[in-house]
Amino acid sequence: MNRQETEKLIARYYAAFNAADPAGMLAVVSDDIEHRVNEGATRLGRAKFEEFCAHMGVSYREELRDMVIFASEDGSRAAAEFTVHGEYLQTDPGLPEAKGQRYILPAGAFFDVKDGRITRVTTFYNLADWTAQVSA
Template sequence: MPATDDLITRYFEAFNAGDSAAMLDLLAEDVVHYPNQGEPRRGKALFAEFCAHMDRCYSEQLTDIVVFTNGDRAAAEFTVNGTYKADDDGLPAATGQTYTLPAASFFNVEDGKISRVTTYYNLQDWIAQVAPGAA
Protein backbone atom coordinates (compact mmCIF):
# COMPACT_ATOMS: atom_id res chain seq x y z
CA MET A 1 0.00 0.00 0.00
CA PRO A 2 1.66 3.27 -1.06
CA ALA A 3 2.09 6.08 1.42
CA THR A 4 -0.42 8.89 1.06
CA ASP A 5 2.15 11.47 -0.05
CA ASP A 6 3.54 9.12 -2.71
CA LEU A 7 0.03 8.34 -3.96
CA ILE A 8 -0.90 12.01 -4.31
CA THR A 9 2.42 12.86 -5.96
CA ARG A 10 1.84 10.07 -8.51
CA TYR A 11 -1.68 11.42 -9.15
CA PHE A 12 -0.29 14.85 -10.07
CA GLU A 13 2.53 13.34 -12.14
CA ALA A 14 -0.09 11.42 -14.12
CA PHE A 15 -2.17 14.60 -14.52
CA ASN A 16 0.81 16.54 -15.89
CA ALA A 17 1.65 13.66 -18.23
CA GLY A 18 -1.91 13.75 -19.59
CA ASP A 19 -2.27 10.11 -18.51
CA SER A 20 -5.88 9.74 -17.38
CA ALA A 21 -5.54 5.95 -17.26
CA ALA A 22 -2.73 6.25 -14.70
CA MET A 23 -4.84 8.70 -12.68
CA LEU A 24 -7.77 6.26 -12.71
CA ASP A 25 -5.51 3.44 -11.52
CA LEU A 26 -4.87 5.45 -8.34
CA LEU A 27 -8.58 5.86 -7.55
CA ALA A 28 -10.92 3.66 -5.54
CA GLU A 29 -13.77 2.14 -7.58
CA ASP A 30 -16.29 4.21 -5.62
CA VAL A 31 -14.26 7.46 -5.66
CA VAL A 32 -16.25 10.63 -5.05
CA HIS A 33 -15.20 13.68 -7.07
CA TYR A 34 -16.33 17.09 -5.87
CA PRO A 35 -15.58 19.56 -8.67
CA ASN A 36 -15.28 23.30 -8.19
CA GLN A 37 -18.64 23.69 -9.96
CA GLY A 38 -21.48 21.21 -10.26
CA GLU A 39 -22.67 18.05 -8.64
CA PRO A 40 -20.39 15.39 -7.14
CA ARG A 41 -19.50 12.44 -9.35
CA ARG A 42 -19.41 8.95 -7.86
CA GLY A 43 -17.30 6.16 -9.32
CA LYS A 44 -14.38 5.83 -11.69
CA ALA A 45 -16.56 5.82 -14.82
CA LEU A 46 -17.89 9.33 -14.13
CA PHE A 47 -14.40 10.54 -13.19
CA ALA A 48 -13.15 9.17 -16.53
CA GLU A 49 -15.92 11.06 -18.36
CA PHE A 50 -14.89 14.24 -16.54
CA CYS A 51 -11.25 13.71 -17.54
CA ALA A 52 -12.24 13.21 -21.20
CA HIS A 53 -14.28 16.42 -21.13
CA MET A 54 -11.42 18.36 -19.55
CA ASP A 55 -8.93 16.96 -22.08
CA ARG A 56 -11.20 18.08 -24.93
CA CYS A 57 -11.63 21.64 -23.61
CA TYR A 58 -8.38 22.38 -21.78
CA SER A 59 -4.67 21.72 -21.85
CA GLU A 60 -3.25 22.20 -18.37
CA GLN A 61 0.01 21.78 -16.51
CA LEU A 62 0.26 22.13 -12.76
CA THR A 63 3.33 23.79 -11.25
CA ASP A 64 4.47 24.80 -7.78
CA ILE A 65 2.75 21.71 -6.36
CA VAL A 66 3.03 21.37 -2.59
CA VAL A 67 1.46 18.28 -1.01
CA PHE A 68 0.46 18.14 2.65
CA THR A 69 -0.53 14.82 4.25
CA ASN A 70 -1.91 13.70 7.57
CA GLY A 71 -2.64 10.00 7.75
CA ASP A 72 -5.34 9.17 5.20
CA ARG A 73 -5.95 12.78 4.18
CA ALA A 74 -4.02 15.07 1.88
CA ALA A 75 -4.16 18.55 0.45
CA ALA A 76 -2.22 20.06 -2.42
CA GLU A 77 -1.71 23.66 -3.45
CA PHE A 78 -0.60 24.40 -6.99
CA THR A 79 -0.70 26.77 -9.94
CA VAL A 80 -2.75 25.86 -13.00
CA ASN A 81 -1.16 26.93 -16.29
CA GLY A 82 -3.58 26.28 -19.09
CA THR A 83 -4.90 26.81 -22.57
CA TYR A 84 -8.63 26.95 -23.27
CA LYS A 85 -8.90 24.76 -26.42
CA ALA A 86 -12.61 24.17 -27.02
CA ASP A 87 -15.85 25.77 -25.86
CA ASP A 88 -17.20 24.56 -22.53
CA ASP A 89 -20.94 24.90 -21.88
CA GLY A 90 -21.93 28.17 -20.21
CA LEU A 91 -18.43 29.65 -20.41
CA PRO A 92 -16.84 32.16 -22.82
CA ALA A 93 -15.91 30.94 -26.28
CA ALA A 94 -12.54 29.23 -26.56
CA THR A 95 -9.98 30.78 -28.88
CA GLY A 96 -6.79 29.32 -27.43
CA GLN A 97 -6.66 31.74 -24.50
CA THR A 98 -4.07 31.03 -21.83
CA TYR A 99 -4.59 31.37 -18.11
CA THR A 100 -2.76 30.98 -14.81
CA LEU A 101 -4.50 30.64 -11.49
CA PRO A 102 -3.96 29.24 -8.02
CA ALA A 103 -5.89 26.13 -7.06
CA ALA A 104 -6.07 23.41 -4.43
CA SER A 105 -7.22 19.83 -4.15
CA PHE A 106 -8.16 17.76 -1.12
CA PHE A 107 -8.08 13.97 -0.91
CA ASN A 108 -9.13 11.04 1.24
CA VAL A 109 -7.26 7.75 0.90
CA GLU A 110 -8.63 4.31 1.77
CA ASP A 111 -6.81 1.01 1.31
CA GLY A 112 -4.05 2.66 -0.74
CA LYS A 113 -6.43 4.30 -3.23
CA ILE A 114 -7.80 7.83 -3.52
CA SER A 115 -11.44 7.73 -2.39
CA ARG A 116 -12.24 11.45 -2.60
CA VAL A 117 -10.99 14.31 -4.78
CA THR A 118 -12.21 17.86 -4.13
CA THR A 119 -10.87 20.75 -6.21
CA TYR A 120 -11.15 24.50 -5.69
CA TYR A 121 -10.15 27.51 -7.78
CA ASN A 122 -11.57 30.96 -8.44
CA LEU A 123 -13.88 30.55 -11.45
CA GLN A 124 -14.43 34.32 -11.75
CA ASP A 125 -10.66 34.84 -11.99
CA TRP A 126 -10.51 32.21 -14.76
CA ILE A 127 -13.41 33.83 -16.64
CA ALA A 128 -11.77 37.26 -16.38
CA GLN A 129 -8.60 35.80 -17.92
CA VAL A 130 -10.32 34.11 -20.88
CA ALA A 131 -13.24 36.49 -21.55
CA PRO A 132 -13.19 38.45 -24.80
CA GLY A 133 -10.94 41.47 -24.42
CA ALA A 134 -9.01 39.96 -21.50
CA ALA A 135 -5.36 40.92 -21.52
Protein backbone atom coordinates in the same frame (compact mmCIF):
# COMPACT_ATOMS: atom_id res chain seq x y z
CA MET B 1 -0.89 3.99 4.57
CA ASN B 2 1.24 6.55 6.34
CA ARG B 3 1.89 10.20 5.54
CA GLN B 4 4.81 9.56 3.18
CA GLU B 5 2.96 6.85 1.23
CA THR B 6 -0.07 9.11 0.79
CA GLU B 7 2.09 12.01 -0.35
CA LYS B 8 3.68 9.71 -2.97
CA LEU B 9 0.22 8.53 -4.08
CA ILE B 10 -0.99 12.12 -4.58
CA ALA B 11 2.26 12.96 -6.40
CA ARG B 12 1.64 9.99 -8.76
CA TYR B 13 -1.90 11.23 -9.38
CA TYR B 14 -0.65 14.70 -10.33
CA ALA B 15 2.29 13.36 -12.37
CA ALA B 16 -0.28 11.45 -14.45
CA PHE B 17 -2.37 14.64 -14.74
CA ASN B 18 0.63 16.63 -15.98
CA ALA B 19 1.49 13.85 -18.45
CA ALA B 20 -2.09 13.97 -19.85
CA ASP B 21 -2.38 10.33 -18.77
CA PRO B 22 -5.96 9.67 -17.60
CA ALA B 23 -5.21 5.94 -17.29
CA GLY B 24 -2.48 6.80 -14.80
CA MET B 25 -4.94 8.92 -12.81
CA LEU B 26 -7.54 6.14 -12.87
CA ALA B 27 -4.92 3.67 -11.62
CA VAL B 28 -4.71 5.44 -8.25
CA VAL B 29 -8.40 6.12 -7.56
CA SER B 30 -10.95 3.76 -5.99
CA ASP B 31 -13.87 2.27 -7.89
CA ASP B 32 -16.23 4.38 -5.77
CA ILE B 33 -14.26 7.64 -6.17
CA GLU B 34 -16.12 10.76 -5.07
CA HIS B 35 -15.08 13.62 -7.34
CA ARG B 36 -16.14 17.09 -6.22
CA VAL B 37 -15.31 19.83 -8.70
CA ASN B 38 -15.33 23.54 -7.94
CA GLU B 39 -18.75 25.03 -8.79
CA GLY B 40 -19.94 21.68 -10.22
CA ALA B 41 -21.88 18.56 -9.38
CA THR B 42 -20.33 15.68 -7.46
CA ARG B 43 -19.41 12.73 -9.66
CA LEU B 44 -19.56 9.30 -8.08
CA GLY B 45 -17.68 6.28 -9.38
CA ARG B 46 -14.84 5.47 -11.71
CA ALA B 47 -16.92 5.75 -14.90
CA LYS B 48 -17.98 9.35 -14.13
CA PHE B 49 -14.40 10.25 -13.20
CA GLU B 50 -13.15 8.75 -16.47
CA GLU B 51 -15.75 10.79 -18.44
CA PHE B 52 -14.55 13.95 -16.69
CA CYS B 53 -10.91 13.20 -17.51
CA ALA B 54 -11.77 12.62 -21.18
CA HIS B 55 -13.69 15.89 -21.34
CA MET B 56 -10.88 17.85 -19.69
CA GLY B 57 -8.37 16.45 -22.18
CA VAL B 58 -10.40 17.83 -25.08
CA SER B 59 -11.35 21.23 -23.64
CA TYR B 60 -8.20 22.17 -21.72
CA ARG B 61 -4.45 21.66 -21.79
CA GLU B 62 -3.13 22.19 -18.29
CA GLU B 63 0.08 21.80 -16.35
CA LEU B 64 0.17 22.06 -12.57
CA ARG B 65 3.26 23.78 -11.18
CA ASP B 66 4.55 24.85 -7.77
CA MET B 67 3.02 21.69 -6.27
CA VAL B 68 3.01 21.31 -2.49
CA ILE B 69 1.44 18.17 -1.01
CA PHE B 70 0.45 17.69 2.63
CA ALA B 71 -0.91 14.55 4.35
CA SER B 72 -2.15 13.59 7.77
CA GLU B 73 0.13 11.36 9.86
CA ASP B 74 -2.11 8.33 9.33
CA GLY B 75 -2.26 8.99 5.58
CA SER B 76 -6.06 9.02 5.41
CA ARG B 77 -6.34 12.65 4.26
CA ALA B 78 -4.25 14.92 2.09
CA ALA B 79 -4.20 18.32 0.43
CA ALA B 80 -2.31 19.87 -2.44
CA GLU B 81 -1.72 23.47 -3.47
CA PHE B 82 -0.52 24.37 -6.95
CA THR B 83 -0.70 26.83 -9.83
CA VAL B 84 -2.57 25.83 -12.99
CA HIS B 85 -0.97 26.96 -16.24
CA GLY B 86 -3.53 26.25 -18.93
CA GLU B 87 -4.90 26.77 -22.38
CA TYR B 88 -8.63 26.79 -23.14
CA LEU B 89 -9.02 24.66 -26.27
CA GLN B 90 -12.71 23.88 -26.78
CA THR B 91 -15.74 25.80 -25.50
CA ASP B 92 -17.38 24.30 -22.44
CA PRO B 93 -21.18 24.77 -22.34
CA GLY B 94 -22.12 27.82 -20.27
CA LEU B 95 -18.58 29.22 -20.29
CA PRO B 96 -16.90 31.82 -22.52
CA GLU B 97 -15.94 30.84 -26.06
CA ALA B 98 -12.62 29.02 -26.32
CA LYS B 99 -10.04 30.58 -28.62
CA GLY B 100 -6.84 29.10 -27.24
CA GLN B 101 -6.72 31.57 -24.34
CA ARG B 102 -3.99 30.98 -21.78
CA TYR B 103 -4.52 31.33 -18.05
CA ILE B 104 -2.63 31.01 -14.77
CA LEU B 105 -4.74 30.15 -11.76
CA PRO B 106 -3.96 29.32 -8.12
CA ALA B 107 -5.79 26.15 -7.06
CA GLY B 108 -5.89 23.36 -4.52
CA ALA B 109 -7.44 20.01 -3.75
CA PHE B 110 -8.36 17.83 -0.80
CA PHE B 111 -8.24 14.04 -0.74
CA ASP B 112 -9.46 11.06 1.24
CA VAL B 113 -7.33 7.91 0.94
CA LYS B 114 -8.18 4.34 1.91
CA ASP B 115 -6.47 1.02 1.16
CA GLY B 116 -3.86 2.67 -1.05
CA ARG B 117 -6.37 4.43 -3.31
CA ILE B 118 -7.79 7.93 -3.53
CA THR B 119 -11.46 7.77 -2.53
CA ARG B 120 -12.29 11.50 -2.73
CA VAL B 121 -10.91 14.46 -4.68
CA THR B 122 -12.32 17.94 -4.01
CA THR B 123 -10.85 20.67 -6.23
CA PHE B 124 -11.03 24.43 -5.61
CA TYR B 125 -10.12 27.42 -7.75
CA ASN B 126 -11.51 30.90 -8.36
CA LEU B 127 -13.92 30.52 -11.28
CA ALA B 128 -14.43 34.30 -11.55
CA ASP B 129 -10.65 34.75 -11.93
CA TRP B 130 -10.51 32.05 -14.65
CA THR B 131 -13.51 33.57 -16.45
CA ALA B 132 -11.93 37.04 -16.38
CA GLN B 133 -8.67 35.67 -17.77
CA VAL B 134 -10.26 33.80 -20.69
CA SER B 135 -12.67 36.67 -21.43
CA ALA B 136 -9.98 39.39 -21.65
